[in-house]
Amino acid sequence: MRTFLKDSGADGVDVVLNSLSHDDYIPRSLALLVKGGRFMEIGKRGIWSHEQMAEARPDVMYEKIAADTMMEKEPWRYNAYLKRLLGRAEAGGLQPINCHLFDGLEKGVSALQFLQRANNIGKVVISQPSRMLCGPKDLAMLSGGMGALGIVTAQYLVEEGCKSMALLSRSGKPSADAMAHWDWLKACAIDMKVEKCDVSEESSVVALRGALGDRRVGCLLHLAGVLADGMLPALSREHFEKSYAPKVHGLYHMCKHLEIAEDAVRLLFSSTSALFGSPGQANYSASNSVLDALAPAWSARGRPTRSVQWGPWAEVGMAVQKNTLSRAKAMGVGALNTATGMGVMSSVLFAGEALVGAVPVRWAKYLRSAYPETPRFLEDMEAEVRKAGPAPGAGGGGGAMELASLPPEERLEAVRAGIREMAREVVDDGSLATDSPLLESGMDSLSGVEFRNRLVTEFEGVRMPNSLIFDHPTVNELAAFISGQLGDVAPAGGAVP
Template identity: 35%
Template sequence: MRASRDEPRTVPPLRPDASYLLTGGLGGLGLSLARWMVEQGARNLVLIGRGRPRPEAQETLRALEAAGARILVLQADVSKREDVRRTLEEAGRLAPLRGVVHAAGVLDDGVLLQQDWERFTRVLAPKVDGAWHLHELTQGGELDFFVLFSSAATLLGSPGQGSYAAANAFLDALAHHRRALGLPALSINWGPWAEVGMAAQLASRFQAQGIEAFSPDVALGAFGRALGHGQPQVTLMRVHWPRYLEQFPRGAAPTLLAELGGRPEAGSEAGERSSPELRRRLETAEPRQRLSLLMEHVQGEAVRVLGLDASSPLEPRQRLFEVGMDSLMALELRNRLQNTVGASLPSTLVFDYPTAEALASYLHDEVLGLRQQPGGSAPGEAEDSALQRIMELSQDELAASLEAKLSALMEEGS
């Protein structure tokens, strides 16, 4: 019987006489989910991973077995159909399979021009191929649930994660396809988890954007409620929308997000009256103080992007790429500065001006036009300064800057 996507559903019980399969089951997220399933009554779990369990994972597995669960750990590559077939057969011998959670995945972030097909397929294979194999090979069974762990990156976008967003978009579409066939399916667009999962290492960057990470206990409670939600796709994330929207230039945020964050529409009377706080401070400051204000602002934004201690500001002439900034962080810093100064900035901004001093001077002189004419540069000095900055770049910085410039040219020509 075809399930109605509008019909309310209760949370499927986790039965002691059934087996449940978790891909990505040996990672921190998978083990947290396995522990929760045992607490909910599951007694037969099949955990799939590409490698052997690490010592900390083995400790968790022993604890689950001590709680009365039978845990079958299988090494398998879910992107390979025969591996998936074998694991399903093993699960069926343990107990009738009644639930699947597909949480396998890898990250390989990089801006578009750094990507190639090998890197792209490395991210797609475990999610896309794995999900499709599970979909095809379980259609003859009687599943209570078929859950796909997708990502909020598919909905909101995430710098450098084009391949990851595409892979998760496939999971979302597959969930809708299965429901149209009358099969159980739920795709969860997760926000970041704290402590476990691939996004845990990026927690400080998410927090700077207004996205708070779930503690594992809160996330698992939300997971249990999502199972009974009745929709093929749900999003679970914690967002402070006004702070999240700060990364967009005014008027550039998608309409739905602007409404969630309470931001006035572009061109509205309220939007036209408002101006970035930094611009207001600059307008009321003495001319000789403006460069210092910009310097403090650039240093503060760079510290936030880098996730450094705010009590220890960057040195004005410290090269940002020497203190941990990468190409994705450079784009994030450019976006934040673009929003606060209220003007469009080049995508190669941080590569062209790789120190807080150079960035502040560029914003002061070229973007905001605050350069005092009597002290202006003599003819040719600007060109000499630009040449000097180029000569100071490392080979990696030069290559990244060239890639960013080519990307900008391609966007302009499209």
């Protein structure tokens, strides 16, 4: 360098662009810098602070350039740089550096060996196609896209390379429990449109078609849904219309009026209410069942469609909003965290199955608490549970087993006392009589379900139908029913030693 400077008759260099920090490279480069020169640091490790530089060379203008933090802290500035670069690249002024491409993560080892042998000139790139089967140029349409799962799914789509999406909802407002994800989405440089569209109204979908112009939908994710719960005797036509409107009519209108590519993936958000049934949700369950029936039928006709019967999601969404996670847990049904849900979603899209259930279940507990008798479609699960043997504390163990070993009269009294306490808590009435019908004493259908679930947990090993408190409406009747069943699980030989 010194020879070069001498030959060119220069005193020093005006600018140092440095990325070398080990040994004494910084002071050496600095020694070559003219008075009042610029030192631009692009290194990361072992670099000098502004104070160090000011002490060593107060005349030098020192700047640390960190593209990664600039992206985060000053996205507008970074965006402007990239745009300028893009313009020059498009005009042919800048050529991309040489690239050696490996297709798919499974080629990772070969790519690293290639690097290790120093065979590369320029970059070594491992490409991974989007797991969402949605090309970068495709328009992803999410009905219910401003809801909680809509927003987290949209975020995932962007992470997987989607560049263009339309989020539909009636209000156009993002779900309150997904605001952090929404802020992330808004900050993304993608073509994202929020469209106020009531998919259950044909005219609204026709208007949306007009707004889209000639854009084709490359993948459709159908999440629009509302809950209108009620126990069977209270369900009216209106309840069914509310559930069917977004899920079933909405899907019909979108398929009828939007231009959806023939090979576009359609992902339908169904629910385990259509797989297992769900107390108080017959209408919701029925509307989800329609989606489940359509998915295999459409797939068979060459339009790839997947219906996922989701269990409750743990972090955001309807189940969190309606506070149903603890009720589900009491029955042995767990909740999906967002990362797992997204993993399931991409596996479902890749696998060929049109209808998939996605829910973590503790089968022993669930089968015991949900059905008086295991339905045929879950018999395989029951066989697995039997093979695995009793879970610790299950099958009438612990307190239930102790009760079971008591003489019948004592057992009945102990069970009655336990149920009375629980019922008094639920109806918030310390003087509730044991012969009062619970449903006329402040317990409603849903708190009745919760009450039943607590009984299931308390008296493990006893099969309790969903209709328990209709069949046995008072504390006395419940106690007789449960105590009788506990008698059946008492260990041979009577009392516990």
